[in-house]
Amino acid sequence: MRFHFYAFVLSCLFSTPGRLAAQAPQPLPATRPATPVDLDAGRLCAAAHVHTAQRTATSSVSHRRKMDRYDVKYYKLDLAMENNSLNVAGSVWMRVRVGAQALDSLAFELYQAPAGSPAGTATLLIDSVVVNGRRSPGIRRAGPDATAALAQPAAANSLADARIYYHGTAPSGNSAAIGNGLSTRNTVHLDTYQGAPEFAYNLTWSLSEPFSAHEWFPCKQVLTDKADSSDVWVTTTLPNKVGSNGVLVRSVPLAGNKMRYEWKSRHPIDYYLISVSVAPYVEYMTTARPAGGSAVPIVSYVYNQNYLNYWMPYISNTADFLENYSALVGMYPFANEKYGHTMAPIFGGMEHQTMTTQDGFNYTLDAHELFHQWFGDNVTCASWEDIWLNEGFASYGEYLSLQTFRPNDARSWMDDAHLYALQNQGSIYVADTTNVGRIFDYNLSYKKGAGVVHMLRYLLNDDTKFFRALRTYQTQYRGSTARTADLQRIFEAEAGRPLGYFFQQWFTGRGYPIFNVTWNQSGSNLVLRVNETVTQPATTPFFDTDVDYRLTFANGTAQTVRRRQTTATQTFALTVNGTVTAITVDPDQWVLDAPGPAPVRDNSVLATRAAASALLPVHPNPCHDQLQLPATPAAAAEVRDATGRLVLRQALAGAQPQLVTHALAPGLYQLRLVGAQGEPMGQTRFAKE
Numbered sequence: 001m002r003f004h005f006y007a008f009v010l011s012c013l014f015s016t017p018g019r020l021a022a023q024a025p026q027p028l029p030a031t032r033p034a035t036p037v038d039l040d041a042g043r044l045c046a047a048a049h050v051h052t053a054q055r056t057a058t059s060s061v062s063h064r065r066k067m068d069r070y071d072v073k074y075y076k077l078d079l080a081m082e083n084n085s086l087n088v089a090g091s092v093w094m095r096v097r098v099g100a101q102a103l104d105s106l107a108f109e110l111y112q113a114p115a116g117s118p119a120g121t122a123t124l125l126i127d128s129v130v131v132n133g134r135r136s137p138g139i140r141r142a143g144p145d146a147t148a149a150l151a152q153p154a155a156a157n158s159l160a161d162a163r164i165y166y167h168g169t170a171p172s173g174n175s176a177a178i179g180n181g182l183s184t185r186n187t188v189h190l191d192t193y194q195g196a197p198e199f200a201y202n203l204t205w206s207l208s209e210p211f212s213a214h215e216w217f218p219c220k221q222v223l224t225d226k227a228d229s230s231d232v233w234v235t236t237t238l239p240n241k242v243g244s245n246g247v248l249v250r251s252v253p254l255a256g257n258k259m260r261y262e263w264k265s266r267h268p269i270d271y272y273l274i275s276v277s278v279a280p281y282v283e284y285m286t287t288a289r290p291a292g293g294s295a296v297p298i299v300s301y302v303y304n305q306n307y308l309n310y311w312m313p314y315i316s317n318t319a320d321f322l323e324n325y326s327a328l329v330g331m332y333p334f335a336n337e338k339y340g341h342t343m344a345p346i347f348g349g350m351e352h353q354t355m356t357t358q359d360g361f362n363y364t365l366d367a368h369e370l371f372h373q374w375f376g377d378n379v380t381c382a383s384w385e386d387i388w389l390n391e392g393f394a395s396y397g398e399y400l401s402l403q404t405f406r407p408n409d410a411r412s413w414m415d416d417a418h419l420y421a422l423q424n425q426g427s428i429y430v431a432d433t434t435n436v437g438r439i440f441d442y443n444l445s446y447k448k449g450a451g452v453v454h455m456l457r458y459l460l461n462d463d464t465k466f467f468r469a470l471r472t473y474q475t476q477y478r479g480s481t482a483r484t485a486d487l488q489r490i491f492e493a494e495a496g497r498p499l500g501y502f503f504q505q506w507f508t509g510r511g512y513p514i515f516n517v518t519w520n521q522s523g524s525n526l527v528l529r530v531n532e533t534v535t536q537p538a539t540t541p542f543f544d545t546d547v548d549y550r551l552t553f554a555n556g557t558a559q560t561v562r563r564r565q566t567t568a569t570q571t572f573a574l575t576v577n578g579t580v581t582a583i584t585v586d587p588d589q590w591v592l593d594a595p596g597p598a599p600v601r602d603n604s605v606l607a608t609r610a611a612a613s614a615l616l617p618v619h620p621n622p623c624h625d626q627l628q629l630p631a632t633p634a635a636a637a638e639v640r641d642a643t644g645r646l647v648l649r650q651a652l653a654g655a656q657p658q659l660v661t662h663a664l665a666p667g668l669y670q671l672r673l674v675g676a677q678g679e680p681m682g683q684t685r686f687a688k689e
Contacts, residue, residue: 040364041349041362041364041365041366041367041368041369041395041398042368042391042395042398042442042446042447042450043348043442043446044347044348044349044359044365045348045349045350045365045368045369045391045394045440045446046348046391046440046441046442046445046446059109059144059145059221060142060145063107063109063142063145063147064222066105066107066147067107067108067109067220067222067225068099068222069098069099069101069103069107070096070097070098070099070103070106070160071096071097071099071225072094072095072096072219072220072225072226072227072271073095073096073097073159073227073228073229074093074094074095074227074228074229074230075092075093075094075219075227075230075231075269075271075274076092076093076230076231076232076233077090077091077092077217077230077231077232077233077234077274077276078090078091078092078093078231078233079091079217079233079234079235079276080234080235080236081204081234081235081236081242081276081278082204082236082237082240082278083184083202083203083204083236083240083278083279083280084184084186084202084204085169085184085204086122086169086170086171086172086180086182086183086184086204087167087168087169087170088124088167088168088169088170088182088216088217089166089167089168090165090166090167090235091163091164091165091166092163092164092166092217092218092219093161093162093163094106094108094161094162094163094164094218094219094220095159095160095161095162096159096160096162097157097158097159097160098154098155098156098157098158098159098160099156099157100156100157101156102153102154102155102156103150103153103154103156103160104149104150104153105147105148105149105150106129106131106136106147106148106150106160106162107145107146107147108146108148108164108218108219108220109144109145109146109213109214109218109219109220109221110124110126110141110144110146110164110166110214110217110218110219111123111124111144111170111171111181111214111215111216112124112141112143112144112146113171114143122168122169122170122171122172122173123168123169123171124166124167124168124169124170124215124216125166125167125168126139126141126146126148126164126165126166126218127165127166127167128164128165129148129162129163129164129165130162130163130165131148131150131151131154131160131161131162131163132150132152132154132160132161133161134150134151134152135151136148136149136150136151137149137151144214146218148162148164164218166218170182170215170216171215172184180207180212180215181206181207181208181212181213181214181215181216182204182205182206182215182216183204183205183206183207183344184202184203184204184205185201185202185203185344185345186200186201186202187199187200187201188201188203188303188343188345189345189359189360190306190307190310191310191360192345192347192359192360193360193362201279201303201304202279202280203277203278203279203303203343203344204276204277204278204279205275205276205277205278205279205342205344205346205357206274206275206276206277207275207344207346207350207357208271208272208273208274208275209272209273209350210272210384210436210439211436212272213271213272213274216276217274219271219274220271221271221272222271223270223380223381223382223383223384223481224382224383224481225271226268226269226270226380226479226480226481227268227269227270227271228268229264229265229266229267229268229269230245230246230264230265230269230274231262231263231264231265232244232245232246232263232274232275232276233260233261233262233263234260234261234263234276234278235254235258235259235260235261236258236259236261236278237256237257237258237259238257238258238259239280240259240278240279240280240281241261241278241279241280241281241283241301242261242263242276242277242278243275243276243277243281243301243340243342243355244261244263244274244275244276244277244355245263245265245269245273245274245275245352245353245354245355246263246264246265246266246267246334246337246338246353246354247263247264247265247337247338248261248262248263249262249263249264250262265334265337265353265354266337267333267334267337267353267354267479268479268480269353269377270353270377270380270481273351273352273353273377273380274352274353275342275350275352275353275355275357277301277342277343277344277357279301279303279343281301281302281303281342281343282301282302282303282304282305282307282308283299283300283301283302284299284300284302284308284312284315285297285298285299285300286298286300286315286316286318286319287319288318288319288320288322288323288332288339289319289323290322290323290326290327290331290332290335291323291326291327292326292331293326293331293332293335294335294336296322296332296335296338296339297338297339297340298315298318298319298322298338298339298340299338299339299340299341299355300315300340300341300342301340301341301342301343301355302341302343303343307343311360311361314361314362314363314366315341315361315366317363317366317367317405318339318341318366318370320405321366321367321370321371321401322339322370324400324401324404324405325370325371325374325397325400328400328467328470329374329467329470329471329474330374330470330471330474330475332373332374333373333374333377333378333474333478333479334353334354334373334377334378337354338354338355339354339355339356339370339373340354340355340356341355341356341357341358341361342355342356342357342358343357343358343359343360344357344358344359345359346358346359347359348365349365349368349369350369351369351372351373351376351377351394353373353377354373354377356369356370356372363401363402363406364398364401364402364413367397367398367400367401367402368394368395368397368398369394370397371393371394371396371397371398371400371401372390372394372397374393374474375389375390375393375394375397376389376390376391376393376394378474378478378479379473379474379477379478379480379481379482380480380481380482381481381482381483382481382482382483383433383483384430384433384439385429385430385431385433386429386430386482386483386484387430387439387440387445388428388444388445388448388449388452388484388507389482389483389484389487391440391445391446391449392428392445392446392448392449392450392452392453393449393450393453394446395417395446395447395449395450396449396450396453396454398413398450399413399414399417399450399454411588411589414451414454414589415589417447417450417451418447418451418589418592420442420443420446420447421443421444421447421448421451421512421592422512422592422594423443424441424443424444424448425510425511425512425535425536426441426444426510427444427507427508427509427510428444428445428448428449428452428506428507429484429507429508430445448592451592452506452507452592454590455502455506455545455590455591455592456469456491456502458546458590458591459491459495459499459502459546460491460494460495461546461562461644461645461646465494465495466494468494469490469491469493469494472490472493473486473487473490476490484503484507485503488500488503496649497636497638497649497674497678498676498678499678500678501544501678502544502545505540505543505544505545506592509536509539509540509543510536510539510540511534511535511536511537511539511540512534512535512536512543512592512593512594513532513533513534513535513542513543513545513565513591513593513594514532514533514534514535514593514594514595514596515530515531515532515547515565515585515586515593515596516530516531516532516533516596516597517529517530517531517549517583517585517596517599517600518599518600518601518602518605519580519583519599519600519601519602519605520601520602520603520604520605521576521579521580521601524575524576524577525573525574525575525576526551526573526574526575526576526580527571527572527573527574527605528549528563528571528572528574528583528599528605529569529570529571529602529605530547530563530565530569530570530571530572531568531569532565532568532569532570533568535594542567542568543565544564544565544566544678544680545564545565545591546562546563546564546565546591546644547562547563547564547565547585547586547591547593548560548561548562548585548586548587548588548590548644549561549562549563549583549584549585549587550583550584550587551576551580551582551583552580552581552582552583552584553576553578553579553580553581554578554579554580554581555578557578559576560587560588560643560644561574561642561643561644562640562643562644562645563644563670564672564680566672566680567680571605573685575668582599583599584599585599616629616630616671616673616682616683616684617630617684618630618659618671618684618686621686621687622686622687622688622689623661623686623687623688623689624661624662624688624689625660625661625662626658626659626660626661626662627658627659627661627671627686628656628658629652629656629657629658629659629673631656631657632652632657632673632681632682633675633681634652634657634673634674634675634681634682635651635652635674635675635676636649636650636651636652636673636674637649637650637652637657637659637671637672637673637674638671638672638673638674639659639661639664639669639670639671639672640669640670640672641667641668641669641670642667642668642669644670647664647669648661648663648664652673659671661688664688665688666687666688666689667687667688668685668686668687669685669686669687669688670683670684670685671683671684671685671686
């Protein structure tokens with residue numbers, strides 16, 4: 001079924017007038033650097049949301065309760081718009097599922113100028129509301145809250161059709177998160193980021209995240225109420241085109257040099273991801289071919305041919321990114337429709353579903369906004385408290401693209417991410433969901449969020465499990481919303497143990513650990529003494545985490561070992577073959593730790609070696625098929641090899657538990673017992689013969 005629908009989609013796309021065929025990249029103008037310039041995608045994405053002003057959520061608590069009496073199933077916007085005006089007129093059809101009680105009124109949100117505003121102030125006026133074919137006898141408005149009485153109540157659990165007819169002028173007073181929910185400009189830059197000159201160009205576009213959709217169409221701004229599908233029809237004057245979500249199924253010529261562009265999407269969509277862009281765009285199409293799936297059209301609406309020539313080398317990366325993401329985290333979720341871009345001067349990017357709005361292109365911005373189609377669009381955070389599920393993962397998409405296509409740049413990206421994260425000691429959990437600046441805090445929601453994703457990958461210590469967890473998350477919550485607790489459960493299933501401690505530290509916790517290491521060596525015995533301090537002891541007094549240590553030997557070789565820090569001060573005894581000359585903490589930048597002093601050799605460390613060797617009694621040691629453990633209330637045993645890789649985890653039960661070791665290869669192992677919540681309860685070393 002998907003294949004046939006794709007064929008229909010593709011035929012519609014190719015039938016659109018004014019299309020440019022894919023072509024080889026053109027030489028860059030002299031004003032464009034010949035080498036890629038990777039601007040900070042996360043900062044550009046954040047800037048798109050908080051560019052001019054901050055505002056709070058719109059609907060009152062009581063109005064939210066009224067809106068909770070129904071679920072939105074479908075939006076159809078049928079509007080008249082131009083590229084040089086904020087005027088909007090038309091209707092929005094909302095199909096809703098009534099809740100457990102009959103519905104006697106329809107509550108929704110639509111912008112209204114504040115009371116007492118001067119005559120002529122921009123506002124949106126409701127002409128009528130028709131529910132199930134009967135006109136509302138009365139409409140009450142209180143700021144953005146609108147309530148239409150129903151001529152006849154809609155029965156409980158029934159489908160109801162509401163058509164809201166309205167007209168007016170969208171606000172332009174920077175009252176929305178990004179200045180306005182709907183914006184218009186008469187000049188644009190060829191390249192905002194490189195300071196290229198402006199040129200005359202009229203366009204109008206929307207950007208609704210997080211609370212501004214109501215500034216251009218009537219809607220229900222509740223994250224957890226995704227519409228099952230949507231249509232966006234816009235009538236405008238030629239030569240304007242209209243970019244929006246899904247597939248352009250028809251372009252209908254009308255009298256007066258008008259054209260109605262009819263966009264259709266049959267995927268669930270959140271209110272803030274519905275979008276329009278109106279301008280005399282030039283259209284450019286390429287194709288991605290993800291393994292195991294159908295070809296995906298990539299449709300870009302750009303300002304003009306010069307603009308296309310200028311940015312084409314970057315646009316051409318999109319197919320590679322989409323194919324790579326599909327291989328890593330699951331097929332592009334909107335493959336039977338499209339992916340694409342519309343240009344607008346938003347100082348960054350906004351991940352509108354199937355058609356990102358961007359102010360130009362660059363390597364990491366393109367990667368970031370595309371990965372949002374999985375993390376943010378397909379699966380959307382269920383509360384702004386959990387915005388890191390959108391922005392942290394989209395930022396990590398930048399790293400994944402660099403890791404695949406430009407591996408030499410991936411480490412520097414992660415180093416920078418950690419530096420930015422360390423500038424804010426706060427939590428990635430957003431306590432104040434009315435504060436736009438906090439929701440889109442660059443250091444926390446983006447960079448610290450990406451660092452936490454990276455640490456989840458490190459915690460599993462197995463890329464097969466890590467990417468399987470991300471695919472499970474995409475599949476399980478496809479077309480829906482999720483909370484951090486949902487992601488936690490998926491990673492716990494892959495880890496085979498509770499991870500409450502991890503999310504308490506890194507999601508709701510604040511600050512960062514610092515590792516102060518001293519060491520000494522005697523023959524083949526090496527001892528590390530690690531003292532962990534924290535930057536926010538009042539809120540997060542300790543971080544239980546694995547840490548890598550790179551041992552550099554006199555002969556120039558190196559070995560990396562992994563040990564879990566379970567107490568503030570811990571001593572690790574290791575056996576090494578060679579003379580250690582230096583030790584590096586977290587050499588591959590896995591852990592979000594604050595810089596500490598370089599590890600130093602300290603002869604006094606050997607004095608604690610005996611105490612460090614007072615380990616759990618186990619027998620026989622060496623063992624063959626099983627290891628007898630002491631009586632313990634521990635819930636599980638974890639076994640790591642000499643590199644720190646988790647190779648065995650077994651639940652424990654009974655008064656005299658036994659560890660089954662027959663599957664282990666001969667060698668030395670570290671055994672750790674943990675409680676039901678993952679808390680440490682003892683450790684030792686043993687050998688398998």
